[in-house]
Amino acid sequence: MLKTPSWYDESPCKGRDRLFFSSELRDRMVAKRICQYECPNRTECLDMALRENMTIGVWGGKTGPELARLQNA
Numbered sequence: 001m002l003k004t005p006s007w008y009d010e011s012p013c014k015g016r017d018r019l020f021f022s023s024e025l026r027d028r029m030v031a032k033r034i035c036q037y038e039c040p041n042r043t044e045c046l047d048m049a050l051r052e053n054m055t056i057g058v059w060g061g062k063t064g065p066e067l068a069r070l071q072n073a
């Protein structure tokens, strides 16, 4: 199981799983904007998502399918 990195505690997605793991496209687009414009940890988060093969939810400003494409590139 992935240990939560220390920077996650200060990230704007903390406690917002319903938005970041929503099945609604509109929610995922809102989550992506939060990553892009409000999170100081986006680079670290995207690196982690790619390294750990995370493909569910929004991480580092990318949706699960976008992450899967990057992992398979």
Ligand code: SF4
Residues within 6 Å of the ligand: 008, 011, 012, 013, 014, 034, 035, 036, 039, 040, 041, 042, 043, 045, 046, 058, 059, 060, 061
């Ligand atoms: S980049 Fe997005 S998912 Fe990652 S820590 Fe920041 S707000 Fe959360």
